[in-house]
Each structure stands twice: as C-alpha cells, then as structure tokens.
Amino acid sequence: MVSDKFILAVLVSGRGSNLQAIIDSIEIRSLPVKIGLVISDVKNSFALERARKHNIDELFLDPKTFPDRKNYEQALVEQIQAKSVNLVCLAGFMRILGKHFINTFSDRIINIHPSLLPAFPGLNVQKRALEHGARFSGCTVHYVNEEVDGGPIILQSVVPIYDNDSEALLSERILEQEHIIYPEAIRLIAENRLTLSGRRVLHNK
Numbered sequence: 450m451v452s453d454k455f456i457l458a459v460l461v462s463g464r465g466s467n468l469q470a471i472i473d474s475i476e477i478r479s480l481p482v483k484i485g486l487v488i489s490d491v492k493n494s495f496a497l498e499r500a501r502k503h504n505i506d507e508l509f510l511d512p513k514t515f516p517d518r519k520n521y522e523q524a525l526v527e528q529i530q531a532k533s534v535n536l537v538c539l540a541g542f543m544r545i546l547g548k549h550f551i552n553t554f555s556d557r558i559i560n561i562h563p564s565l566l567p568a569f570p571g572l573n574v575q576k577r578a579l580e581h582g583a584r585f586s587g588c589t590v591h592y593v594n595e596e597v598d599g600g601p602i603i604l605q606s607v608v609p610i611y612d613n614d615s616e617a618l619l620s621e622r623i624l625e626q627e628h629i630i631y632p633e634a635i636r637l638i639a640e641n642r643l644t645l646s647g648r649r650v651l652h653n654k
C-alpha cells in the first residue's frame with residue numbers, strides 16, 4: 450500500500466484519454482496516488498477540461514511565450530516542483546523533452562507509446578506498423594531518457610493486426626490496452642515494486 454501522498458504531474462497535449470484512465474483508476478481506488486497538476490502545451494486541449502471536471506489543478510503553459518526550449522522546460526520544472534511531485538507522467542505530450550528537464554526528474558518520468566518499442570518509435574506509429582506488415586503491435590510504458598522513446602521498458606501489451614485492419618481500428622485496439630497498462634505501471638512505481646538494472650526494469654514480488 451502507498452498513501453495518497455504519492456503525487457503525479459500529468460503532461461498532455463490533446464484529448465487526454467490516458468489522463469482519464471488514470472483519473473478513473475484513482476477514483477475507483479485501485480490506484481492510490483493523487484494528481485497534483487495537469488499541464489498542457491496546447492491551449493484548450495480536451496485533457497485540461499477533463500482535469501477541471503475532476504477538480505484537478507490544471508495549467509496551459511504556452512511554449513511560444515518562452516525564448517527557447519530550456520526556458521520553457523525550466524517553467525515546467527518550477528510548476529512541477531511546486532507541487533512536490535513524485536512522478537511525471539507523459540500522457541500524449543507531443544513535445545520532446547531535453548536534458549535539463551530529464552536530469553531534474555531523473556528516473557521519475559514515464560511515457561506511454563502506441564507501439565511495441567523498440568519497434569516504431571516516433572510519430573504515426575500505428576500507420577507505420579500496419580504499412581510495415583507487422584502481425585502484432587501494442588503499447589509500451591517506459592521510463593523517459595534522452596533517447597526519444599528509448600528508455601527502459603516497464604510494461605507492454607500486445608494486440609494483433611488483422612488483414613482488414615485500418616489505422617483507426619488498430620489505434621482504438623491499442624488505446625484500449627494503453628488505458629490498462631498506464632495506470633498499472635504507475636501503481637507499480639508508487640508501490641515501489643520496480644528496480645532499474647541498466648536497461649532492464651525488474652518487477653519485485
């Protein structure tokens with residue numbers, strides 16, 4: 450068990466269905482953590498509305514109002530530190546984070562990605578998996594390091610790719626699994642059940 454003093458910051462850019470999955474898991478009490486803050490780099494993203502609806506502090510931090518990436522990331526860092534956050538969760542946050550941010554929260558940033566990493570890092574990955582002819586795809590929760598989509602893998606879930614699949618159907622099938630494994634990965638971290646051993650994440654009993 451952990452207390453609800455384990456605090457998350459969730460960084461978003463869009464519709465926020467993964468944020469919603471985390472909120473729902475907290476509200477049914479299967480995830481004993483608290484969301485201290487949701488930050489979006491996109492104005493009016495639906496994720497912010499979801500946060501407001503659940504009385505979670507939220508903030509739009511506009512990258513265009515900062516001179517460069519370092520300054521923007523410093524503002525993110527300050528907002529997150531002000532909430533005494535234990536874990537930063539990227540949930541559809543479509544911005545690459547630099548050294549400064551990553552080093553500040555070393556081994557305390559995780560991301561959800563809609564492919565079976567290390568296959569298909571980057572963007573448009575459902576379409577690329579389909580076009581490549583992969584028979585399976587899925588999703589990955591991983592720690593964030595300086596290599597884009599390259600950090601140690603925490604959890605994965607596999608889905609089949611069918612002959613008559615479309616990008617939309619595959620994305621939907623993957624998203625359903627994202628909503629299961631992301632809250633589960635957060636729970637494993639909050640309960641201190643993971644050990645990093647080089648590139649490997651060992652799951653303690």
Ligand code: GAR
Nearest residue numbers: 463464465466467540541561562563
């Ligand atoms: C999700 O599919 C997530 O895996 C992906 O963006 C979507 C966000 O959906 N993230 C990435 O591609 C990051 N490289 P959501 O806003 O509904 O959670």
